[in-house]
Amino acid sequence: MAVTRILDTAALRAIVDEVGLDSLMDEMIERLRTGFRRFDPEQVTAIDRTGFWYEKPALGLVEWMPTMEAGGRVSIKTVGYHPTNPTQRGLPSVMATTSLHDTTTGRLVSLTDATFLTALRTGAASGVATDLLAPIDATVLGVVGAGAQAITQVHAVSRVRPIERVVVYDADPEIAATFVARLPLDVAVVTADAEGLDHLVENVEILCTCTSVEPHAGPVFVDRPHIPGLHINAVGADFPGKTEVPTSMMVQAFVVPDSARQCLAEGEAQVLRPDQLGPELWELVAAGDASHRQELTVFDSTGWALEDLIAAELALDHADRLGVGVDAELQAVPVDPYDPYEVVRPR
Amino acid sequence: MAVTRILDTAALRAIVDEVGLDSLMDEMIERLRTGFRRFDPEQVTAIDRTGFWYEKPALGLVEWMPTMEAGGRVSIKTVGYHPTNPTQRGLPSVMATTSLHDTTTGRLVSLTDATFLTALRTGAASGVATDLLAPIDATVLGVVGAGAQAITQVHAVSRVRPIERVVVYDADPEIAATFVARLPLDVAVVTADAEGLDHLVENVEILCTCTSVEPHAGPVFVDRPHIPGLHINAVGADFPGKTEVPTSMMVQAFVVPDSARQCLAEGEAQVLRPDQLGPELWELVAAGDASHRQELTVFDSTGWALEDLIAAELALDHADRLGVGVDAELQAVPVDPYDPYEVVRPR
Numbered sequence: 001m002a003v004t005r006i007l008d009t010a011a012l013r014a015i016v017d018e019v020g021l022d023s024l025m026d027e028m029i030e031r032l033r034t035g036f037r038r039f040d041p042e043q044v045t046a047i048d049r050t051g052f053w054y055e056k057p058a059l060g061l062v063e064w065m066p067t068m069e070a071g072g073r074v075s076i077k078t079v080g081y082h083p084t085n086p087t088q089r090g091l092p093s094v095m096a097t098t099s100l101h102d103t104t105t106g107r108l109v110s111l112t113d114a115t116f117l118t119a120l121r122t123g124a125a126s127g128v129a130t131d132l133l134a135p136i137d138a139t140v141l142g143v144v145g146a147g148a149q150a151i152t153q154v155h156a157v158s159r160v161r162p163i164e165r166v167v168v169y170d171a172d173p174e175i176a177a178t179f180v181a182r183l184p185l186d187v188a189v190v191t192a193d194a195e196g197l198d199h200l201v202e203n204v205e206i207l208c209t210c211t212s213v214e215p216h217a218g219p220v221f222v223d224r225p226h227i228p229g230l231h232i233n234a235v236g237a238d239f240p241g242k243t244e245v246p247t248s249m250m251v252q253a254f255v256v257p258d259s260a261r262q263c264l265a266e267g268e269a270q271v272l273r274p275d276q277l278g279p280e281l282w283e284l285v286a287a288g289d290a291s292h293r294q295e296l297t298v299f300d301s302t303g304w305a306l307e308d309l310i311a312a313e314l315a316l317d318h319a320d321r322l323g324v325g326v327d328a329e330l331q332a333v334p335v336d337p338y339d340p341y342e343v344v345r346p347r
Numbered sequence: 348m349a350v351t352r353i354l355d356t357a358a359l360r361a362i363v364d365e366v367g368l369d370s371l372m373d374e375m376i377e378r379l380r381t382g383f384r385r386f387d388p389e390q391v392t393a394i395d396r397t398g399f400w401y402e403k404p405a406l407g408l409v410e411w412m413p414t415m416e417a418g419g420r421v422s423i424k425t426v427g428y429h430p431t432n433p434t435q436r437g438l439p440s441v442m443a444t445t446s447l448h449d450t451t452t453g454r455l456v457s458l459t460d461a462t463f464l465t466a467l468r469t470g471a472a473s474g475v476a477t478d479l480l481a482p483i484d485a486t487v488l489g490v491v492g493a494g495a496q497a498i499t500q501v502h503a504v505s506r507v508r509p510i511e512r513v514v515v516y517d518a519d520p521e522i523a524a525t526f527v528a529r530l531p532l533d534v535a536v537v538t539a540d541a542e543g544l545d546h547l548v549e550n551v552e553i554l555c556t557c558t559s560v561e562p563h564a565g566p567v568f569v570d571r572p573h574i575p576g577l578h579i580n581a582v583g584a585d586f587p588g589k590t591e592v593p594t595s596m597m598v599q600a601f602v603v604p605d606s607a608r609q610c611l612a613e614g615e616a617q618v619l620r621p622d623q624l625g626p627e628l629w630e631l632v633a634a635g636d637a638s639h640r641q642e643l644t645v646f647d648s649t650g651w652a653l654e655d656l657i658a659a660e661l662a663l664d665h666a667d668r669l670g671v672g673v674d675a676e677l678q679a680v681p682v683d684p685y686d687p688y689e690v691v692r693p694r
Contacts, residue, residue, distance in 0.1 A: 002438060002442065004444075006353060006673070006675050006677065008675040008676050008677050009676045009677070009678075009679035009690050009691070010676065012690075012691050013690070013691045013692070013693065013694070015691075016688075016691040016692075017693050021688060021691075045399060047397065050394065050397075050413075051413075052392060052413070052415040052421055052450075054415070054417065054450055056417070056418055056450075057418055057450060057451045058450070058451050058452070060450065060452075060453050061453070062413075062415075062421045062448045062450070062453055064411065064413065064423065066397075066398075066399070066409075066411065068399040068401070068409075070401065070403065071403055071404055074399055074409045076411065076425065078423065078446065078448070078455070079453075080448055080452065080453020080454055080455070081453060082451075082452055082453045085452055085453070086684055089451075089452055090680070091349060091452050091454070091680055092678075092680060092681065092684055093684070095349065095452070095453055095454045095455070095678040096678075097351075097455055097677055097678065099425065101409045101425070101427055103399075103401055103403075103404060103405070103407065103409070104404045104405050104429075104436075105405070105407075105427065105429055105432055105436055105438050105442070106407050106408070106409055106426075106427020106428060106429040106432070106442055107427055107438070107442045108425070108427070108442070108444050111458060111677070112677075113676075113677045113678060113679060115678065115679065115687075115690075116679070116687060116688075116690060116691055119687035120687075146685070147684075147685045148684065148685050148686065148687040149687075151685075151686065151687050151688065152687055175685060178683070178685065182683070182685060182686045182688075182689075184688055326353070326673055326675055328353050328355040328673055329355050329356045329357065329460075330353065330355050330356070330444055330458065330459075330460045331356075331439075331442040331443070331444065331460060331462065332356035332460060332462065332463070333437070333438055333439060334439065336525070336529070337433050337439055337440070337494075337495065338493070338494045338495050338498075338522060338525065338529060339495065339498065339529045340462075340463060340466035340467075340495040340496075340498050340499055341363075341368060341463075341498065341529075341531055342529075343356050343359075343360070343462075343463060344356070344359050344360045344362075344363040344368075344463055345360070345363075346360065346364050347360070
């Protein structure tokens with residue numbers, strides 16, 4: 001029997017319940033590190049995001065991002081994005097699942113709720129970058145944009161640096177106000193208003209930008225004198241024209257993209273030439289290069305398909321170990337392969 | 348809560364149990380007819396099959412075929428094909444699932460075992476074609492290649508024509524020998540050996556070719572004098588170089604492809620120029636054109652993505668009606684969209 005493990009939200013909840021959010025973030029960071037260290041561009045194939053974009057019945061899209069690790073698994077993350085879901089339908093704007101297929105048999109191994117895992121891996125990628133790029137003793141973290149992404153950014157950064165104080169700004173004060181209650185850790189949180197934003201930039205050692213600024217409306221803060229060695233995790237830019245970091249800082253900084261090609265097209269690196277980019281994150285990790293901790297550094301995070309494969313495998317490993325998830329016989333195995341009706345005959 | 352309905356094999360079995368195979372085939376034929384009749388190339392977008400092909404750890408591929416009906420649903424059929432599965436791993440060579448996403452919210456509506464449904468819709472497409480292209484009173488059906496596809500071909504053809512006698516040939520006499528036991532209907536079956544193949548071609552009114560002939564090893568029968576009005580459902584050709592029908596017959600025949608572009612690339616129509624093709628099946632259906640029943644006709648079936656969407660929707664409609672399948676909360680809906688950890692917190 002070929003069984004597919006369905007990792008529904010309850011399965012993910014059971015995993016978090018058993019492992020704990022901190023350990024799960026630590027594992028996600030470590031898995032990304034390992035995955036990046038052994039990453040071989042010849043062995044991992046990511047197919048460019050493709051999808052259907054439409055305006056009716058509602059403005060939205062369904063996209064898929066397939067990746068294969070040669071000799072390992074194929075993952076296909078499928079994302080529905082409908083910006084009016086929250087206001088008009090009481091649903092999240094992004095709904096995603098990831099399927100894993102093994103390359104020995106081609107069978108569907110698992111299907112996983114991917115929204116939580118995407119948030120987790122996006123945080124973890126910044127954790128990996130921060131660990132190599134930020135001053136080793138950084139204690140003050142600034143956050144511009146206090147939505148969902150901000151939570152996993154702060155969580156991940158706090159797992160690799162001794163963060164004592166978080167200064168948070170959001171254009172919507174109500175979102176900034178609920179920030180501390182959403183954080184999964186005890187840390188001093190200060191909320192900055194628009195006037196406080198300059199002060200925030202000047203006084204933090206690490207800065208995470210994770211806004212939903214409109215294309216061509218950035219940057220989301222101005223270039224101010226800052227602490228030497230400031231490290232920025234720039235997470236929000238994911239669309240042509242959408243940027244968060246002032247160009248003057250990007251030009252000065254040591255910029256590490258997750259995927260150079262993607263970052264030049266839709267990340268912060270849109271304002272740069274290819275020769276102004278540093279190595280990709282996996283190269284930095286593979287080289288174990290921690291020599292830029294005293295410089296202005298930017299991790300340009302657009303989300304990398306390999307991270308989704310690694311996240312889905314982490315969840316599946318825990319689900320297998322704990323026996324959680326729903327086992328579905330989705331790909332029946334007939335006794336007689338020449339009988340297409342065998343599997344549906346009454347037993 | 349956003350729930351995804353998982354249609355596992357047990358759900359499909361429950362549907363077949365309640366509806367019956369004959370009625371399900373009739374419904375599938377009718378749904379394809381309706382779908383073809385209202386098909387609007389501007390409204391349905393099928394993205395070319397893409398995938399990962401690999402030789403290790405086992406020779407195989409994982410492919411996906413996304414289709415969107417504007418204003419309706421997106422379907423993504425994902426197919427694993429591993430030719431050594433049956434002999435080396437006791438698994439089918441093809442394992443497929445189809446997901447449906449709604450375009451109002453982008454959510455994953457269902458995930459369905461697609462192997463049985465693919466067989467059903469491939470049969471049904473030949474049923475639709477046969478009904479418009481074969482003599483109205485045809486009673487004798489020939490089959491070349493007695494594997495899984497042959498079963499749904501004979502089943503579907505018998506739903507639209509008063510078939511009394513089936514003459515079957517397979518290069519492997521053991522597969523031919525088990526054919527009658529696999530058929531879901533009572534009909535006289537005669538097995539032809541290699542010498543009997545010419546006789547078969549000369550004496551049938553409808554012929555289905557569904558072999559696994561190697562590329563460039565076809566055709567699988569020779570051009571013989573045949574009954575006027577012979578209709579051929581050519582199902583096997585699905586790969587460059589793979590053909591089943593003699594070129595001399597293709598050139599003479601009124602040829603109806605399911606998808607002209609696909610058939611010219613990998614179907615029987617590979618041996619033809621575009622101007623030698625008749626209308627696509629959906630055009631023939633839309634026109635209600637039954638004027639070719641007295642001619643030599645060929646339905647060139649390579650499998651069309653819209654058929655998979657229609658098949659998955661048929662299964663989902665029955666599953667919803669009968670309350671079968673597994674409901675999985677795969678795309679959690681948080682109360683606070685800015686809290687990525689809410690959905691995994693202990694309840």
